[in-house]
Amino acid sequence: MDVGLKIWRFNRETGDRELREYEIDAPEEATLLDCLDIVKDKHDGSLAYRKSCRMMICGSCGMRMDGGAVLACKTRIYDVVKDGHVPTISAMGNLPIIKDLVVDMAPFWAKFRAVDPYLRPGYQEPPHGKEHLISPQRMNVIHKEALCINCGCCVSECNAMESDPRFLGPQALAKAMRFVGDPRDGHKIDRLETLNDEHGIWECTRCYFCNERCPKGVDPRDAIAKLGAESMKEGIERDMGAKHAKWFVHSAKTTGWLRETELVPKTQGVVSAIKQTKFALGLLKHGKVPPPFPPHVAEGVGESRRLYDLVQDQGVRGYDAIVQGERALAKLEHMHDEDNGRDPFAEGTLRPYLPDEKPEEIGGANEGMGSLTQADVTPGEEPTRKPEGGA
Numbered sequence: 001m002d003v004g005l006k007i008w009r010f011n012r013e014t015g016d017r018e019l020r021e022y023e024i025d026a027p028e029e030a031t032l033l034d035c036l037d038i039v040k041d042k043h044d045g046s047l048a049y050r051k052s053c054r055m056m057i058c059g060s061c062g063m064r065m066d067g068g069a070v071l072a073c074k075t076r077i078y079d080v081v082k083d084g085h086v087p088t089i090s091a092m093g094n095l096p097i098i099k100d101l102v103v104d105m106a107p108f109w110a111k112f113r114a115v116d117p118y119l120r121p122g123y124q125e126p127p128h129g130k131e132h133l134i135s136p137q138r139m140n141v142i143h144k145e146a147l148c149i150n151c152g153c154c155v156s157e158c159n160a161m162e163s164d165p166r167f168l169g170p171q172a173l174a175k176a177m178r179f180v181g182d183p184r185d186g187h188k189i190d191r192l193e194t195l196n197d198e199h200g201i202w203e204c205t206r207c208y209f210c211n212e213r214c215p216k217g218v219d220p221r222d223a224i225a226k227l228g229a230e231s232m233k234e235g236i237e238r239d240m241g242a243k244h245a246k247w248f249v250h251s252a253k254t255t256g257w258l259r260e261t262e263l264v265p266k267t268q269g270v271v272s273a274i275k276q277t278k279f280a281l282g283l284l285k286h287g288k289v290p291p292p293f294p295p296h297v298a299e300g301v302g303e304s305r306r307l308y309d310l311v312q313d314q315g316v317r318g319y320d321a322i323v324q325g326e327r328a329l330a331k332l333e334h335m336h337d338e339d340n341g342r343d344p345f346a347e348g349t350l351r352p353y354l355p356d357e358k359p360e361e362i363g364g365a366n367e368g369m370g371s372l373t374q375a376d377v378t379p380g381e382e383p384t385r386k387p388e389g390g391a
């Protein structure tokens with residue numbers, strides 16, 4: 001198979017940057033990484049890129065193809081070039097380039113370290129020969145986050161990092177959620193406090209590019225949403241982002257509308273709102289601001305209030321509320337089979353109950369899910385497997 005590649009070459013020492021074109025012969029099953037190997041082995045030994053496992057595990061081969069981050073060893077080149085397309089390959093974004101497709105990962109690892117990416121246990125060591133057990137359902141909360149291979153594809157595409165290089169970014173925040181949601185960790189509140197500081201969770205612009213580009217299905221934006229929801233559940237609401245979200249809920253519950261006129265004072269405070277009076281008057285002049293009094297109450301506000309009450313009744317808050325939808329959506333996407341009537345809420349997925357249902361009627365599917373706490377770490381059970389090196 002003939003494959004054409006355009007590769008952005010860069011030399012940090014000289015500052016030279018050049019788009020070079022290569023024509024190679026590659027087998028049909030080749031990945032982008034295989035093609036780069038062919039270029040390096042047979043055409044141009046000076047090409048620099050990173051690789052190690054060649055099987056989507058080590059996270060070394062992140063780069064951009066046609067402007068979007070990919071793992072080179074996951075990208076089958078046949079699908080890209082079969083219609084004569086010549087892809088452009090370049091280094092990942094948001095990280096300084098060292099040479100060609102190799103970026104300096106030091107800023108990436110600095111942010112990774114900043115979130116304490118290790119378990120800080122909140123339990124006593126079990127008695128000798130025993131171990132703590134956690135239900136698989138409880139670990140589902142961080143199942144996706146634990147899949148991260150630190151490839152940096154999400155960071156490459158993050159537009160919040162582009163405008164603020166100090167923003168912690170999607171990879172570090174997904175890793176933070178991996179420990180915030182781990183019932184064995186004893187520092188959830190400290191962690192959430194730090195993540196609510198400047199350059200933390202509320203700086204995300206919700207562009208979802210990280211979800212779109214993550215090659216492992218970690219969905220970092222969803223992890224950030226879980227951290228936000230859990231912060232609010234724990235009463236950590238000092239950031240404007242949290243106040244903004246809270247006002248959205250209050251406004252929808254009370255009138256069924258988003259009352260934008262009150263959004264600025266409720267989110268930024270009265271002083272800041274006064275500073276923006278001129279801007280507000282401009283909007284008013286152009287008919288963009290409805291009068292705040294009396295507040296306009298939507299005809300169907302009862303429905304909005306019932307939805308609010310339902311969520312309160314179910315008591316599923318914080319990251320549990322997001323996980324609830326996450327697993328059902330994944331099942332719909334990957335295995336739901338309408339013809340055979342398979343239920344996306346069955347088999348270990350927490351199912352929300354509807355107004356005409358009783359929670360106990362659907363209890364089977366919800367067993368072991370929902371608002372679980374650190375008490376889910378069952379102390380001192382007999383080990384379920386032999387310790388390594390054991391007889």
Ligand code: SF4
Pocket residue numbers: 154157158159160161169170203204205206207208209210211220221224
């Ligand atoms: S959703 Fe947030 S974290 Fe993800 S890429 Fe966009 S700004 Fe960055």
Ligand code: SF4
Pocket residue numbers: 147148149150151152153154155170171174213214215216217218219220
């Ligand atoms: S979240 Fe996904 S894209 Fe980001 S570093 Fe982890 S595996 Fe890579």
Ligand code: FES
Pocket residue numbers: 050051052053054055056057058059060061062071072073074
């Ligand atoms: S070479 Fe390891 S993930 Fe691609």
